[in-house]
Amino acid sequence: MLKERNQLGMIKKLYNTARLIIAAVIAKIRTLEWTTAILQNDVVKLGLKSNWYGVTPIEIARGNATLAAWLSQRFPQLSNGIPGSIGNPKNIRGVPYSLTQDFIAAYRLHPLLPDEFEVRSHQTDELVNRYNMKDTIFEKAESVFEENSMEDLLYTFGNDYPGAMTLHNYPNFLRNIDLPTTSPHGKGKVDMATIDILRDRERGIPRYNAFRRLFHLTPIKTFEDLTTNPTHAEELRHMYNNDVEMIDFLIGSLAESPLPEGFGFSDTFFRIFSFMARRRMETDRFFTDDYTSEYYTQWGLDYIDASYMKDILLRHYPSLASQLQPNVTNVFIPWKSQTSLDINFPYPLY
Numbered sequence: 001m002l003k004e005r006n007q008l009g010m011i012k013k014l015y016n017t018a019r020l021i022i023a024a025v026i027a028k029i030r031t032l033e034w035t036t037a038i039l040q041n042d043v044v045k046l047g048l049k050s051n052w053y054g055v056t057p058i059e060i061a062r063g064n065a066t067l068a069a070w071l072s073q074r075f076p077q078l079s080n081g082i083p084g085s086i087g088n089p090k091n092i093r094g095v096p097y098s099l100t101q102d103f104i105a106a107y108r109l110h111p112l113l114p115d116e117f118e119v120r121s122h123q124t125d126e127l128v129n130r131y132n133m134k135d136t137i138f139e140k141a142e143s144v145f146e147e148n149s150m151e152d153l154l155y156t157f158g159n160d161y162p163g164a165m166t167l168h169n170y171p172n173f174l175r176n177i178d179l180p181t182t183s184p185h186g187k188g189k190v191d192m193a194t195i196d197i198l199r200d201r202e203r204g205i206p207r208y209n210a211f212r213r214l215f216h217l218t219p220i221k222t223f224e225d226l227t228t229n230p231t232h233a234e235e236l237r238h239m240y241n242n243d244v245e246m247i248d249f250l251i252g253s254l255a256e257s258p259l260p261e262g263f264g265f266s267d268t269f270f271r272i273f274s275f276m277a278r279r280r281m282e283t284d285r286f287f288t289d290d291y292t293s294e295y296y297t298q299w300g301l302d303y304i305d306a307s308y309m310k311d312i313l314l315r316h317y318p319s320l321a322s323q324l325q326p327n328v329t330n331v332f333i334p335w336k337s338q339t340s341l342d343i344n345f346p347y348p349l350y
């Protein structure tokens with residue numbers, strides 16, 4: 001009896017330790033790889049690296065030794081990443097953590113979705129299947145995996161570009177989407193483009209300009225302050241009755257132009273992303289006080305450190321090796337576009 005209970009305890013411990021390790025690998029991949037693929041900007045990369053590993057003053061000073069010395073004296077905590085760094089205990093900043101509705105509003109990235117896609121062979125790049133997105137969602141998703149090999153799907157998604165986060169780019173299939181009976185709405189057709197705006201309004205998300213003020217960003221005064229595209233400015237003036245204060249958060253963010261260099265979405269979205277990216281880790285005891293070998297095991301900490309998404313893909317699908325050559329460093333950036341070795345992956349090295 002006692003033996004069985006001990007065994008059960010061991011199994012539970014093994015399960016929970018594995019869960020912690022996998023959650024940390026996912027958090028690391030999201031911080032250092034996914035986000036740096038959609039925000040391909042050196043300063044952002046450095047910021048995200050600082051969240052996980054910390055940054056050294058010499059990296060920030062881009063090799064300038066005098067500035068680096070001053071930085072390390074003035075900001076001794078600089079080189080602390082969140083996970084495991086001494087001096088970074090759990091910090092809720094006086095507010096219990098939750099994913100805010102504002103973050104959810106900034107995550108309404110539906111324009112990233114295409115209306116159709118082509119599955120291509122990972123061996124020959126030949127067309128294998130062509131799909132309309134509407135035929136691949138909800139209960140129909142499983143058939144895509146039955147009709148294609150996992151290697152071909154990974155190769156396809158590894159090389160496809162997402163849609164641009166901009167006005168007039170909402171996927172058509174979502175504008176008249178057939179919800180399954182299992183959806184909280186029940187069966188029926190909905191227009192997700194409308195719902196995205198409606199939900200933000202009913203949840204009290206500040207309008208675009210109010211949001212910018214709350215984030216200490218300069219509010220816009222005219223439609224031309226928002227976008228360099230005169231057609232968009234005119235359309236928005238008409239839609240919002242010439243009142244910039246009425247522009248919805250999502251619409252303002254989709255209209256924003258020009259975007260900072262390398263950004264896949266607006267600077268306004270970015271503010272809440274970068275804020276939450278840090279906060280969701282620094283409020284978690286397992287990424288702060290308890291990111292230790294006692295909870296993770298030393299094997300686990302080393303495994304997290306050594307694992308990037310590419311390692312995971314190759315571990316499970318070794319036959320992708322010829323597509324995932326050393327020049328493919330970040331698998332969230334189309335593989336074929338990475339033609340030369342990026343020594344700055346996953347963060348810039350100065």
Ligand code: HEM
Nearest residue numbers: 104105106107108109110112113133137177185192195199
């Ligand atoms: C085929 C792909 C997708 C479909 C069919 C889909 C559909 C939906 C549906 C039906 C809702 C609920 C709408 C409601 O409030 O009534 C929703 C919400 C949402 N979707 Fe998507 N979506 C897809 C992909 C994505 C992607 C790729 C992202 C972001 C990367 C995303 C972000 C969100 C967010 C942030 C919400 C709001 C969640 C909440 O209210 O808590 N969706 N989506």
